[in-house]
Amino acid sequence: MIRTVARTFACFALLALSTTTLMAQQEADFMRSMGKMYVVVAVIAILFIGMVLYLYSLDRKLTKLENQISHHDEAETTH
Amino acid sequence: MKKNWWKILGPLLVLYSFGMGLLTPLKTGISDIRPQFISAGDTVKMEVTGYNSFYKAAEGQLRAWLKLDQEHALAAQAIEVKDDRHLVLHFVLPPHLPQDADQADASLLIDSPVDGAHVYPGGIRISQKKTNVAPGSGAAWNAPIEKLHEKDAITFPFRNILGETIRNTYYHVPMWFAMFLLFIGALVHSINFLRRKDLKNDRWAAALTTTGLVFGAMGLATGAMWATYTWGEPWSGDVKQNMTAIGLLIYGAYFVLRFAIEDPERKARISAVYNIFAFSTLIPLLYVIPKLTDSLHPGAGGNIAFGSEDLDNTMRLVFYPAIIGWTLIGLWASQLLYRMNTLREKLLWGH
Known part of the structure; x- marks a missing residue:
C-alpha cells in the first residue's frame, strides 16, 4: 500500500514537472493558443492517467492476492 | 445491478461534465488592448482584440466606452471594424479627468447587439498633469451607458488570463x-x-x-x-x-x-x-x-x-x-x- 501510494505521488510529481517544464520551454505558444484550451486538455489527460495508475495498482494488489490464494490451496492439498 | 445504480450514475455525470464543460462556448471578451497607457487630452487610436467576437456582423451598431466609475464614462468617437476579432476605437480624451489625481484606471466596455456587452476590466491607465483642476472639468466624462445588450445563449464567463x-x-x-x-x-x-x-x-x-x-x-x-x-x-x-x-x-x-x-x-x-x-x-x-x-x-x-x-x-x-x-x-x-x-x-x- 505505502509503496503504491509513494509511487503514485512520484509519478504525478514527475509527470507534472516534466510535462510542464517541457511545454513551458518549447511549446508555450501551443499551450497558450486557442485561449489556452490545451491546458484543459492536459488537465483531463492527467485525470485519465490518474485513473489508469489506480487501476494498475489495483491490478498488482489482485495479482498478489491471487498468488496468496494459490499458495494457500497448494498448502491445503499437500497436508 | 439494481443496488449498483450509482456506479453507472457516477461515470455518466462525469461524462456529462466532459461534454457540457468542453462544448459550451465562452462569452465574448476582450483579450488585448493597445495602448494601455494614455494621457488626458490625447486623441487615442485604441486597437482592440476580441475573443469569440463577431464584430463584422455588428458593424455600425457597435458602441464603446472608457469607464472610470459608475458616473463617469467617455464614448468612442468612431469605431472601425477590421474583422471579427479586431476593432480600432477612436477616443478624444478631455484635457482633465474628473478626479484631482495623477492618474486613474479605466475599463473598456463594448456593446454589440450580436455578442452582447463585454468589458476589459480596469486595465487602462489614464494619466494627467496635475494642475489646479477647475470644478466641473470632468463634465466631458458624462456619456450615458444605457441599453446594453445581453447575449441570449448558454455560455461560460470570459475572464482575462484564464x-x-x-x-x-x-x-x-x-x-x-x-x-x-x-x-x-x-x-x-x-x-x-x-x-x-x-x-x-x-x-x-x-x-x-x-x-x-x-x-x-x-x-x-x-x-x-x-x-x-x-x-x-x-x-x-x-x-x-x-x-x-x-x-x-x-x-x-x-x-x-x-x-x-x-x-x-x-x-x-x-x-x-x-x-x-x-x-x-x-x-x-x-x-x-x-x-x-x-x-x-x-x-x-x-x-x-x-x-x-x-x-x-x-x-x-x-x-x-x-x-x-x-x-x-x-x-x-x-x-x-x-x-x-x-x-x-x-x-x-x-x-
Missing part, C-alpha cells in the same frame, strides 16, 4: 471536493471503529483514505498544470499549494503507520486515531491558513471564490454534477479496495 481554462473548474476543483468527501467517510469509519471495534470499519477507512489520496494527487497535479499557464509556474510556493502538500503528506503518513504495525487490532486502533488527527489538521491547512495570508488561489486570502464572476449559474450546471460524479467514482474505487482487502483478511486470518 481564457478557456475556466473549464478546469469542472476537472480540478471536483478532485478536492471528492477527496474531502472521501476523507469525511474515512473519518466516520475511523470513529465507528473506535466505538465498535469492528475491523470492517478499519478496512473502509483505509480504502476511502487511499482513494482520497489519489484524488488529492490528481488535484495537485491538475492544479500545477493550470497554474503553469495562469500563475506563471507549476509550483510558485503559494500558501494554498504548500499547505495542501503538507496536508497530503500527513495523510500519506497514515499508510506508513499502517505498514509499520503487524497486529491487525493494534494497527486498526492506532491508524483510526491517526486518521482523526490527520483530518483535523486538513481543515486548517486547506481552508483556514490560506485565508489568513495572501494567495493566488481563489477562495484564499484576498481572492474570493464562488462569486458570480467565477462561478455563474451555467457553470453550476456542470460543476455540481461533476462533484457528485467524481465522488461516486471515488466511492466505487474505494469499494473495490475494501472488497479486495476483505477477501485477503478472510484468507489470512479467517475473519
